[in-house]
Amino acid sequence: MPVKSLTIAMALVVPGLMAPAQAANATVDASSVAASAYVRARAADVRGELQASAAGYAAALAMAPGEEDIALRAYRAAIAAGDKALALRALKTLDAAGKMPADGRVLILADAVTNRDWVTANVAANLLEKEVFSLVLPVVRAWIVYGSKQGDPLALLGPLPAVPDPSSLSENPKAAPTNVVPAQQTPTPYAPEHRAAMLLAMGKLDEGVALVRELQAAGLPVRIRLLAASALARKGRRDEALALVAGDEPAMAAARARIAAGQALLPPTYTAADGIADLLARMAADVNRQRVTPVSIALARIATFAAPANAITWLTASEVLNQAGRPQAALAALGNVRPDDVFADTVAALRLRLMVATDDKAGALATAQARVVQRQATTDDWLSLGDLYSELERHREAADAYTKALGLAEGQGRQGDDLWPILLLQGGALDRAGDWAGGKAALSRALALAPEQAVVLNYLGYAQLEKRENVTEARKMVERASALRPDDPSITDSLGWSYYLTGDLPRAIDALEKAAKGDPAQSTINEHLGDAYWRAGRRYEARYSWHAALIVAEEASAKRLREKIDTGLTTQTAAP
Known part of the structure; x- marks a missing residue:
């Protein structure tokens, strides 16, 4: 792209970056590089x-060190990239322009605490009073006091009243007090x-152990x-x-295992x-x-900056980044x-999930x-291996892993509750591997252990x-x-299909329509509904449902659906 075009592109995507007079005076090299x-x-x-974005x-x-738009994008990219x-x-730049984001102040605070710069930490905490994080300020201030040794940190946390559920943390700045008040009046999540x-x-x-208990x-x-x-453990x-x-x-x-072996769990010191x-x-x-x-x-990444040796910060950052579409x-x-x-x-378990998510199956x-060969494998190791075999449709091997x-x-x-989920996985894998007798035995055992578990009832019932x-x-x-689960579309589909197979078409159609409304993109539900419509003489609606099923159908089902759309429902093209 010519230099002139790059400069124009820069001006378009960053309004105000270069005024006309500035653009005329800027060197070609400088403008093109920026x-x-x-x-x-x-x-x-x-x-x-x-990393490339940052x-x-x-x-x-x-x-362009004074450009606010670039600075904000650079900040967000830097946070995401670590x-x-x-x-x-x-x-x-953002602070000079009065555009400091609230989580940016948190980064300033955390960096100051890490560097034991208590003056800057207190200033940052004061500035957070009017931000969305003011609800947790007593905890922040307590750690600053603890680190600086300038007072009693426990006094800032107050006694142990019933506190709000931390999951109710709001991003609404009006949801929390903005001034430092006596601790007894400050309902602070996370304080206990x-x-x-x-x-x-x-x-x-x-005292600490008693409170933990x-x-x-x-x-x-x-x-x-x-x-x-x-x-x-350190005290014996x-x-x-x-x-x-x-x-x-x-x-x-x-x-x-570590306690039994006399090994340390965590470092002996815990800092601000x-x-x-x-x-x-x-x-x-x-x-x-x-x-x-x-x-x-931002919160997750800043946590990793503050305590890079703390595995929880990295696990949290990983979960948040993955859910943000950054596997x-x-x-x-x-x-x-x-x-x-x-x-x-x-x-290790999370890493396996992410490797699958990034197509490194x-x-x-x-x-x-x-992992199952090189060490004393655990139940979770074998479950993870079984899940991966299932993902790869190697069902016999998956069943063997679940059996282990x-x-x-x-x-x-x-x-009881520890065994039936494994039996459900084992039974499903055996069924898909073509061993219905073994699968049914495992599923029946799961049902005996968990007779009120809807997922077990549905799987065994629908498989039959x-x-x-x-x-x-x-x-x-x-x-x-x-x-047990009336609003689950998959279970409602099973219910409708059971009515269909036992000849109760009106109830079948009612249930299958409800299932299709709950999960309109589910191919199996739409095929079942189409079959029920056809048997009821509603041929146009049947073909409409089959077309909907075809959109997301796997190839084995797609062939059957195309035949039904062309020639209608027959014994050979009926849904399984």
């Missing part, structure tokens, strides 16, 4: 190439868990439990430490930066549960967690296979309907499933 960098950055942004905006910002230096540089962390950090072990039932973050267990109180890390989560299992990082990671996860926003991405960046974030970290198994499978997982779970004495086996009993199963 324009080219900006255009490359925008293109890389669209392609999802975060580099392009960095170059453009260097050529480039702290560029993000801080862009914020200088941070009081526990702070007590442990201050060496008040018994009290908060466990309310969904205390795993990392706070690990902090308490780690402190107890192993039994108490083990009691705090009960549970099936991979991190808990790893923690128990650690506290801020845990707070931001928790906020990012909670905001992200409502919707993915630039704010949730490659999400995968890269996981590379920052040490392989000997207590969260390593959690990271072969790599994911090789990794999963290596089931054997390990039973060997550990697991029962497909095979035209035990149709009356299968209908009763899907009726029970539908009663």
